Amino acid sequence: AQSVTQLGSHVSVSEGALVLLRCNYSSSVPPYLFWYVQYPNQGLQLLLKYTSAATLVKGINGFEAEFKKSETSFHLTKPSAHMSDAAEYFCAVRMYGGSQGNLIFGKGTKLSVKP
């Protein structure tokens, strides 16, 4: 069965530092991959998604992620953290050719940004 693993339930960085949130998937077939962000007391919002068009995907708010098939990874990065980036981030996978719309989510990584 396909699954998603997010390494680190909590990540803390200083303002201006690099943000790196890790996501690995388990699948023999490259899936479609998504990163969502959840701000406190809100629903989830799409940051970016990999749809096989390009391995480096740029999203909103300066985030980007690179799909690496050899490492089965889709890590999320941002060169310089801002206080407003403090939130919880979820990686999700949908299998190519699988169910129409079902996503499988990782357990989330809470990002804290220190001044």
Added chain:
Amino acid sequence: DAEITQSPRHKITETGRQVTLACHQTWNHNNMFWYRQDLGHGLRLIHYSYGVQDTNKGEVSDGYSVSRSNTEDLPLTLESAASSQTSVYFCASSAGGASTDTQYFGPGTRLTVL
């Protein structure tokens, strides 16, 4: 603007009571989903629907039911609420027809079962 709404936003109920959480979307999306979010578990799929009169069980469907009588609404019913169902519930929708579809989420309903 198109949107997805959930009501109520907060609900406190007692064990054994029937509870219905509403979800309404104005995008005319075919697909609708219900998730629950619990600390340490991320989001887990409860039920989903690919169109009117279509419903399917997700990973954690026991104790929950849904019905889809129109495109816009997918209400979630807890037949007999249990303390284990205390959680935050999110509804989502997507257009359908492509694996690259984005799911759009509602603001959530925080349910407490006493």
